[in-house]
Amino acid sequence: MNAKLGSRVLISPFVTHAPDWIEGKIIDIEANPFVGTVISAQTADGEIYFDKEYQFKAI
DSSP states (O other): OOOOTTOEEEEOHHHHOSSSOEEEEEEEEEEETTTEEEEEEEETTSOEEEEEGGGEEEO
16 A cells, blocks of 8 residues: 555554444554554544554545
């Protein structure tokens, strides 16, 4: 995935514990030396989720 700040993404149910993928907007991208790229995304209701890059899909 080519992640950029402000991009819209779908957030995995593994991260959100919701029954389906949830839409959000990338607010931070971190190059973590231990786990790789970590993305933080905020949903329309203000919740912020973060996890490894593979838990997000570009829209």
